[in-house]
Structure formats: C-alpha cells, structure tokens
Amino acid sequence: MGSVTQKLGHPHPATYVGKGKLEEIKGLQxxxxxxxxxxxxxxxxxxxxxxxxxxxxxxxxxxALILDVxxxxxxxxxxxxxVELAQMQYRLPRLTRMWSHLSRQGVxxxxxxxxxxxxxxxxxxxxxxxxxxxxxxxxxxxxHRELYRARRKDTPISIVSLVGYTNAGKSTLMNQITGAGVLxxxxxxxxxxxxxxxxxxxxxxxxxxTDTVGFINNLxxxxxxxxxxxxxxxxxxxxxxHVVDVTHPNATEQVQTVKExxxxxxxxxxxxxxxxxxxxxLTKEQRAELREVAPKMGVPSDAxxxxxxxxxxxxxLLNAVETVLEQEEGFVPVTARIPFNRSELVERFxxxxxxxxxxxxxxxxxxTGWLPERELxxxxxxxxxxxxxxxxxxVNVVSDHSxxxxxxxxx
Numbered sequence: 001m002g003s004v005t006q007k008l009g010h011p012h013p014a015t016y017v018g019k020g021k022l023e024e025i026k027g028l029q030x031x032x033x034x035x036x037x038x039x040x041x042x043x044x045x046x047x048x049x050x051x052x053x054x055x056x057x058x059x060x061x062x063x064a065l066i067l068d069v070x071x072x073x074x075x076x077x078x079x080x081x082x083v084e085l086a087q088m089q090y091r092l093p094r095l096t097r098m099w100s101h102l103s104r105q106g107v108x109x110x111x112x113x114x115x116x117x118x119x120x121x122x123x124x125x126x127x128x129x130x131x132x133x134x135x136x137x138x139x140x141x142x143x144h145r146e147l148y149r150a151r152r153k154d155t156p157i158s159i160v161s162l163v164g165y166t167n168a169g170k171s172t173l174m175n176q177i178t179g180a181g182v183l184x185x186x187x188x189x190x191x192x193x194x195x196x197x198x199x200x201x202x203x204x205x206x207x208x209x210t211d212t213v214g215f216i217n218n219l220x221x222x223x224x225x226x227x228x229x230x231x232x233x234x235x236x237x238x239x240x241x242h243v244v245d246v247t248h249p250n251a252t253e254q255v256q257t258v259k260e261x262x263x264x265x266x267x268x269x270x271x272x273x274x275x276x277x278x279x280x281x282l283t284k285e286q287r288a289e290l291r292e293v294a295p296k297m298g299v300p301s302d303a304x305x306x307x308x309x310x311x312x313x314x315x316x317l318l319n320a321v322e323t324v325l326e327q328e329e330g331f332v333p334v335t336a337r338i339p340f341n342r343s344e345l346v347e348r349f350x351x352x353x354x355x356x357x358x359x360x361x362x363x364x365x366x367x368t369g370w371l372p373e374r375e376l377x378x379x380x381x382x383x384x385x386x387x388x389x390x391x392x393x394x395v396n397v398v399s400d401h402s403x404x405x406x407x408x409x410x411x
Contacts, residue, residue, distance in 0.1 A: 001034040015054065016047045026055055038065060045094045062218065063090060078141050085134040092127050095120070145233075157351060158207045158325055159196075161234045163262065164243035165254035166214025169277040173243060173308035174211040177318070194233045201322045202315065203354040210237065217257040234262075239271040239324055241317070243308075244299060246276045246290070255298040271324050274303035275317055280310045326354070329372040336371075336383045339364040345379060 006021045015022050016039060025037070036058050037051065043061040051059040060068075067087050074080045162170040178197040196210045210233050234240070240262070244255055262268045276294065279287055291301045304320055306313045331354070338345045346365050349355060353371040360366070376383060 001032045002028060004028070011041065011047075013044075014047065015050050016041070016043060022051075022054060029055070036060070038062075066216070066219075081134055081137050081141065085131065085138060088127055088131045088134065092124065092131070095123055095127060157198075158238040158329070159210060159236050160207055160239055160241060160321060160325075161210045161212055161237035162241050162243055163212060163234060163258060164214060165245065165248075165258055166216050168214065168243045168245040168248075168254070169308045170211055170214065170243045173241075173275070173277065173306070173314075174209065176308050176311055176314055178209060196233070199318075201318050203322060204350060205322065205354050206351050207238075207321075207325070210234075215258050215261045217253065219261070234265060234267050237267070237270060239273070239321070239328065240267070241275050241321065242272050243275045243277050244297065244303070245278055246293075246297075247278045247281045252297045259298070271328055273317070273320050273324060274299045275308075276303045276305045277308050279305045280307035280312060322354075326370065329374070331370040332373055332376065332385060334369065334371050334376070334379075334383045334385055336367045336379050337364060338367065338379075338382050342382070345382065348375070348378060 004017075004021065004025055006017050008018065012018055017025070028034070034057075037055060037060075039051075039059065039061045041061060042063050043051075043059070048059050048061070067083065067090060070083045071087065074083045162174060164170050174195065174197070178199050194210055194212050196208050198206055199209045200206050212234055242255075242258060245251060248254060259268070262270075274294075276290060276299065279290070282290075287305065290303075290305055294301050294303050304313060304317045306317055308314075334353075336345070336349060338349075342364075346367065349367050349369070349371065352375050353369055355367050355369040357368040358365065371379070371383070
C-alpha cells in the first residue's frame with residue numbers, strides 16, 4: 001500500500017522510528033487504508049507493543065514475516081519440523097519480555113514454599129520442552145541424511161547443487177533438467193526441502209543434481225540453524241550452479257547475498273558455474289550486453305546464459321558442468337579391457353567416467369575414455385593410461401551472446 005523510510009543513527013528504542021515519523025505513518029492510514037505494518041528489520045517485543053498501541057493495528061517484523069511464509073510453504077514432515085523449531089526459538093525470548101509485567105502469584109498448599117509459578121514461567125517451560133522435542137526430531141532427520149549420504153559414498157558419484165537467491169529459478173531449472181516435478185512457482189521460498197535426482201550429462205556420465213532452499217539477505221540465524229539438514233546437502237556437493245535472475249532489479253545484491261551465505265556455510269571453496277537465468281525475458285540488445293553487464297553484478301563474464309523456463313542453452317550448461325567436474329576430479333585418459341565376468345566395472349566406467357569408444361571381442365569389453373584418478377585402483381589390472389595427464393591445465397568455460405558454449409583446455 002505504501003512505504004516510509006527514515007535515516008537514523010540507530011533505531012528508536014521504544015518505537016523503532018522517531019516520534020515525527022510515527023505520526024507521519026499514522027497520518028497515512030486515512031489515505032492508504034492499510035491494516036498491517038511490516039517493519040523491514042527485527043523488532044524488540046516492546047517496540048512491537050508500542051507501535052501496535054500507537055497505530056491500533058497488527059505490526060510484524062521481517063523475521064516474523066519470513067517465518068510465516070516458511071510456515072505456509074512447508075509441505076513435508078521435515079519442512080514443518082524446521083519451521084516450527086525456528087518459530088519457537090524466535091518466540092521464546094519475546095515471550096519472556098512480553099509477559100515480564102506479570103507478578104508472581106502466591107500459591108498455598110502443604111509442602112510448597114515461597115512464591116508460586118507465574119503463567120510466564122509455565123509458558124516458557126512448555127516452549128522449552130517443545131523446542132527440545134523438535135530438536136530431537138531434527139536430529140533423527142540429520143542421522144537419516146547421514147546414513148543416506150554414507151550409502152551414496154559407497155558408489156562414488158559426483159553431486160552438483162543448485163544454489164541461488166529465492167525465486168531465481170532453481171526449481172524450474174531442476175524440473176527442466178530432470179523432470180522431477182518439484183514445485184516451481186513465482187513466489188518466495190517455494191522450495192523448502194532438498195530434492196535430489198540422478199541426471200545424465202551429455203557424455204553419458206551420471207551425476208546427482210540437488211535443489212536447495214533459496215537464500216535471502218539478512219536470513220534470521222534461527223532459520224539457518226533450523227535448516228541445517230537441508231543446507232548440509234550443499235556441503236556434500238562437488239560443485240555448485242549459482243542461478244542468477246538477471247531480470248531482477250536487485251540482482252547484484254542477490255548475488256552478493258548468496259556468496260556471503262555460502263561463505264558462512266563454509267562451502268565457498270567449491271567450483272561454481274554461474275547460470276544467468278530468465279534471459280528469455282530480455283531483449284536482443286540486453287542479451288548482447290550480458291557479457292559486459294555480468295561483472296557489474298559480481299558474476300564472471302563467462303557465465304552461461306540460460307532460460308530454465310524455455311530450456312534455452314541447458315545443453316550448454318550441462319557441457320560446462322561436465323568440463324569443470326572433469327578438471328576438478330583429475331580425469332585421466334585411459335583404455336580399459338574388461339573381461340565379461342567383471343561387467344560391473346563397465347557400468348562403473350559409464351557412471352563415474354566418460355566413454356568415448358566401446359568395442360567388444362571374445363575376451364570382453366574395451367572402453368576408451370576418461371576416468372577420475374580416484375577410480376584407477378578399481379580397474380587394476382585392466383587399465384592402461386593414454387595420452388597426457390590433464391592435471392595442471394586450466395579450463396575456460398566460454399559462452400557467447402547466442403548461448404553457445406565452448407570449453408577450452410589451456411596450459
């Protein structure tokens with residue numbers, strides 16, 4: 001309905017904004033006929049109470065709004081646990097201050113000494129019990145995910161995680177690549193739970209692609225804690241695809257927020273490919289300027305221009321993913337002559353490496369291609385190394401304005 005800003009050295013301790021600004025906000029009620037005040041910051045309980053008394057309407061702060069949006073989006077058992085835990089942790093200290101005006105009520109009876117328990121203390125005790133229960137439930141989720149990840153490690157397969165600001169198009173990209181059917185809507189935090197699907201790269205190699213919860217600037221710390229199990233999926237990733245909404249007016253700030261969040265999570269050391277999404281909404285002139293505009297957003301000029309909605313240049317993005325993975329994992333050119341009684345190695349070669357040629361004879365299957373160094377031991381004594389070891393080379397991933405992608409290995 002409208003917005004009001006004020007420059008202050010620090011928020012007013014009683015009403016967040018100054019007295020004159022509060023009168024201005026109150027005066028707008030007749031013109032705008034609004035019935036809710038949202039403050040883009042975190043309010044103390046006393047500030048909320050004072051603002052509500054002055055305006056005679058509901059007042060919520062940024063954290064409460066984000067929690068409410070999360071609560072509306074939570075669909076799975078895990079998602080609901082995460083949101084409720086965050087809400088309880090947010091409300092507990094406010095419960096203490098909001099009810100601090102209550103006096104202790106004396107309670108008589110045999111065996112009781114001193115003042116009795118206040119309603120505040122009873123509420124706090126119940127809230128703390130609920131928080132303890134929810135944390136226990138989340139620990140079970142955490143252990144389940146640990147077991148799942150341990151099983152994945154038994155069959156080494158690279159993991160690629162989609163990260164980005166909320167509503168950047170991660171779930172739409174996930175659906176475009178995998179057909180996963182993840183909820184993808186034009187709204188904040190449409191995805192709260194991670195979704196992982198196996199995908200096949202252009203060479204035939206298989207990797208796992210994970211969709212994660214979107215980031216937002218000034219994300220409340222209790223939400224980061226509550227979504228630990230979800231965010232841990234990112235820590236398992238071999239590389240990240242940072243999806244950027246190039247049409248958003250605050251794209252630069254969004255890119256920086258994601259970078260800072262990844263740093264907080266300790267995963268900023270992962271190789272990253274930037275996917276400049278929603279280019280289908282740009283004019284030809286705007287697309288042509290992307291390479292120049294990208295650095296101003298904090299994005300490398302070799303970022304991949306895509307449209308998750310239309311499928312534009314998805315193949316180019318997957319080619320870039322494959323190039324970076326092979327460089328990071330130290331792919332070595334090999335020829336493997338595998339007897340028929342070791343057919344599981346043929347499948348392992350296809351899953352974890354890249355097959356360029358395949359031949360059969362009476363002795364078995366001969367595969368020519370590339371394998372990560374870590375896999376060479378599994379194929380002894382069937383493998384011979386071919387060509388030059390690629391380690392020490394740099395890979396440049398280049399995208400031109402038309403969306404075509406090339407990957408060049410240079411000394």
